[in-house]
Amino acid sequence: MTVLHRRAICCSRIxxxxxxxxxxxxxxxxxxxxxxxCFAQLPADVRANHWAAAAVEQAIRExxxxxxxxxxxxxxxxxxxxxxxxxxxALAKRLEANTWKLQPAHPVPDKVAKTIDQGAWKTKDLTRFxxxxxxxxxxxxxxxxxxxxxxxxxxxxxxxxxxxxxKPGIGPGHPAYKAVAYLTAGRMIAGNSPFLKPDTSFVxxxxxxxxxxxxxxxxxxxxxxxxxxxxxxxxxxxxxxKKSAAPxxxx
Numbered sequence: 001m002t003v004l005h006r007r008a009i010c011c012s013r014i015x016x017x018x019x020x021x022x023x024x025x026x027x028x029x030x031x032x033x034x035x036x037x038c039f040a041q042l043p044a045d046v047r048a049n050h051w052a053a054a055a056v057e058q059a060i061r062e063x064x065x066x067x068x069x070x071x072x073x074x075x076x077x078x079x080x081x082x083x084x085x086x087x088x089x090a091l092a093k094r095l096e097a098n099t100w101k102l103q104p105a106h107p108v109p110d111k112v113a114k115t116i117d118q119g120a121w122k123t124k125d126l127t128r129f130x131x132x133x134x135x136x137x138x139x140x141x142x143x144x145x146x147x148x149x150x151x152x153x154x155x156x157x158x159x160x161x162x163x164x165x166x167k168p169g170i171g172p173g174h175p176a177y178k179a180v181a182y183l184t185a186g187r188m189i190a191g192n193s194p195f196l197k198p199d200t201s202f203v204x205x206x207x208x209x210x211x212x213x214x215x216x217x218x219x220x221x222x223x224x225x226x227x228x229x230x231x232x233x234x235x236x237x238x239x240x241x242k243k244s245a246a247p248x249x250x251x
Contacts, residue, residue: 043073050075052129058103059132062139064090075129081198081207082176084131088195088211089179091135092188095219098148105140122206131208138212148223155226162187162221163214169197188218 042048046056056073059065064087068074094100115121149156166189168180176198183189189196195211 043067043071045072046075050129052133054103055133055136056129058101058136058139062091062094062100062136064094064135064139065128065132073128075127075132077128078125078202079128079131080200081195081203082200084126084203084208085176085183085195085198085211086179087131087135088208088215089182091139092183092186092215092219095139095142095146096186096222098143098223100139100143102143103136103140105137105144122209123204125202126205126208130205131203134208134212138216142216142219146220146223149225153225156224157186157222158226159221159224162218163189163191166191166196174198183215183218186218186222188215190214 042053042057043060046053050056052075056065056075060067060073068077091100164187166184166187168177168184170177170180174180180189180196180198184196189211193211193214194207
């Protein structure tokens with residue numbers, strides 16, 4: 001496999017992750033997207049025929065959008081930046097560890113995808129129903145499409161394209177510190193993200209979309225093997241530092 005071939009594979013996976021994240025953002029306002037049956041026990045305030053019932057059940061089971069202290073889901077409540085970044089980090093950890101329990105995920109209908117360039121969905125306040133639906137759909141897309149490396153894989157998580165040196169804007173005493181620290185350490189969050197210093201203000205879908213895109217690309221990088229060239233470098237680094245057509249050396 002040539003350097004350019006391997007580089008093309010890496011790039012295609014990154015682009016695919018970004019595209020999936022963008023479609024997941026559309027699901028924030030496309031309530032008709034969740035149409036899967038739900039058979040598990042639901043919170044008392046979520047009816048079985050609710051459009052987000054299946055997503056709520058999976059989100060609770062996976063531990064990414066937990067119940068509120070009163071054991072209700074409160075799906076119409078708006079999501080804070082603190083709650084959102086904690087949920088996204090929980091999803092990222094499951095995807096990275098390959099412990100996400102994959103469920104069927106239907107394609108986004110064309111009529112919904114066509115609305116992606118319309119701006120109305122970007123500025124509304126995000127609800128817990130919408131957060132659960134979006135994260136579950138992205139989780140199922142990602143887990144069903146991206147393979148994990150075999151034992152002995154080399155040069156994982158070494159892409160030089162991802163942000164370097166991004167640090168949490170909060171201290172260890174903050175309720176979202178562990179989540180933000182995980183995302184920054186994994187290069188899953190941009191340096192200008194509002195989630196670096198999350199507060200209790202409500203999240204806009206456009207903000208969530210940006211976080212999901214960077215998270216998906218970061219997780220993809222951590223599980224993508226770059227391999228080595230005959231000269232000992234990775235194709236990612238060589239591609240950006242010099243012209244090279246050296247074949248890859250097998251791990």
